[in-house]
Amino acid sequence: MSVITVERKVLERNDEIAGRNRALFAEHGTFVFNLVSSPGSGKTSVLERTLECLKDITKVAIIEGDVQTDLDAQRVAKFGVPVVQIVTHGGCHLDANLVRDALGSLDLKQVQLLVIENVGNLVCPANYDLGEAMKVVIASTTEGDDKPLKYPAMFRNAAVLIVNKIDLLPYVNCNLEALKANALSVNPALTIFETSCTTRKGIDEWCEWIVREMGTKPVA
Amino acid sequence: MSVITVERKVLERNDEIAGRNRALFAEHGTFVFNLVSSPGSGKTSVLERTLECLKDITKVAIIEGDVQTDLDAQRVAKFGVPVVQIVTHGGCHLDANLVRDALGSLDLKQVQLLVIENVGNLVCPANYDLGEAMKVVIASTTEGDDKPLKYPAMFRNAAVLIVNKIDLLPYVNCNLEALKANALSVNPALTIFETSCTTRKGIDEWCEWIVREMGTKPVA
Numbered sequence: 473m474s475v476i477t478v479e480r481k482v483l484e485r486n487d488e489i490a491g492r493n494r495a496l497f498a499e500h501g502t503f504v505f506n507l508v509s510s511p512g513s514g515k516t517s518v519l520e521r522t523l524e525c526l527k528d529i530t531k532v533a534i535i536e537g538d539v540q541t542d543l544d545a546q547r548v549a550k551f552g553v554p555v556v557q558i559v560t561h562g563g564c565h566l567d568a569n570l571v572r573d574a575l576g577s578l579d580l581k582q583v584q585l586l587v588i589e590n591v592g593n594l595v596c597p598a599n600y601d602l603g604e605a606m607k608v609v610i611a612s613t614t615e616g617d618d619k620p621l622k623y624p625a626m627f628r629n630a631a632v633l634i635v636n637k638i639d640l641l642p643y644v645n646c647n648l649e650a651l652k653a654n655a656l657s658v659n660p661a662l663t664i665f666e667t668s669c670t671t672r673k674g675i676d677e678w679c680e681w682i683v684r685e686m687g688t689k690p691v692a
Numbered sequence: 693m694s695v696i697t698v699e700r701k702v703l704e705r706n707d708e709i710a711g712r713n714r715a716l717f718a719e720h721g722t723f724v725f726n727l728v729s730s731p732g733s734g735k736t737s738v739l740e741r742t743l744e745c746l747k748d749i750t751k752v753a754i755i756e757g758d759v760q761t762d763l764d765a766q767r768v769a770k771f772g773v774p775v776v777q778i779v780t781h782g783g784c785h786l787d788a789n790l791v792r793d794a795l796g797s798l799d800l801k802q803v804q805l806l807v808i809e810n811v812g813n814l815v816c817p818a819n820y821d822l823g824e825a826m827k828v829v830i831a832s833t834t835e836g837d838d839k840p841l842k843y844p845a846m847f848r849n850a851a852v853l854i855v856n857k858i859d860l861l862p863y864v865n866c867n868l869e870a871l872k873a874n875a876l877s878v879n880p881a882l883t884i885f886e887t888s889c890t891t892r893k894g895i896d897e898w899c900e901w902i903v904r905e906m907g908t909k910p911v912a
């Protein structure tokens with residue numbers, strides 16, 4: 473019995489369940505993204521700004537993943553959208569099985585856009601497919617410009633990078649062009665948005681992109 | 693074969709090696725702390741400011757843990773202190789065995805203070821004892837004031853909290869008093885410092901505390 477063998481089996485089993493989640497999403501025409509970042513990069517804030525834009529033109533639901541507390545679920549529940557909380561009780565990432573269980577509390581026929589906010593962790597969630605259409609990684613300018621090089625798996629496995637807190641650029645040691653160049657050196661296919669949840673800069677571009685990507689006419 | 697059984701055995705084995713590391717540190721009178729935080733909270737910057745203060749009055753060595761790259765090791769090597777790099781190649785935390793291997797490259801007789809900079813991750817390193825005297829957790833004001841509640845294990849297992857980037861408080865959504873109260877609600881025994889690596893505020897207090905904690909006369 474080796475740890476590596478167990479890890480491989482865990483990931484294989486995860487990928488199998490993720491595949492079934494993905495088939496379920498396809499069946500219902502639900503577009504799903506998996507929102508990942510370090511703790512405090514602004515996942516919930518970006519989600520709040522996104523809900524302000526989209527909740528009246530698209531049927532949105534949220535799955536909130538947290539190590540402890542339902543603080544984030546309370547924040548997004550204020551927007552009147554369905555929210556399911558997963559508390560991992562110390563677990564460092566969501567997995568496909570936890571998401572499958574959470575789906576039991578959602579009526580996917582009523583969900584065009586499902587956002588899964590993962591545990592704040594730039595390492596472990598990179599390896600766990602949840603059945604999403606894409607991973608969206610947030611990097612905050614306050615974290616510096618070297619994170620894509622130091623935590624490459626997450627940036628390699630994501631389709632979108634949101635550089636958040638750009639309003640703080642004058643005050644922090646972060647070169648925006650270097651940050652983007654570092655991210656693109658790891659993953660040249662990344663689509664990049666620059667946002668501030670304080671000034672709302674970049675939020676409309678990001679939300680318009682989601683609607684286009686969903687490939688469906690927004691429904692009232 | 694269950695995953696939980698394997699995890700328990702991994703942790704038991706880790707604690708056994710950590711105990712041997714701790715005995716080795718005691719034998720040489722080396723004071724060791726394990727520096728943990730989210731990516732981008734300022735572990736390496738705090739370490740740079742700490743080295744400026746202490747490198748001429750104490751024999752310091754560093755073990756740098758990173759998922760990829762030796763960027764942080766290059767930064768601290770500029771201070772002319774011994775640095776050993778551990779690259780985990782995707783691994784989300786340091787463990788006692790990796791530290792034991794790294795110790796083979798250090799002459800502990802020449803080390804009074806050893807700082808182990810862990811992988812940037814507020815979840816997984818909480819569970820891995822490396823043999824250190826204490827964990828020092830850094831929380832950046834830019835991450836908001838709710839992180840101790842959302843990631844309690846790390847704050848519970850740490851002896852010291854450094855609230856870093858306090859120069860950014862006017863620009864971010866973080867109530868310093870709430871952050872400290874949240875941390876103390878999880879762990880009332882925490883010793884708390886407030887620092888800025890930009891203005892150097894709080895750095896002297898932190899370094900003086902280390903010297904006192906080492907319980908040894910600083911050696912020229």
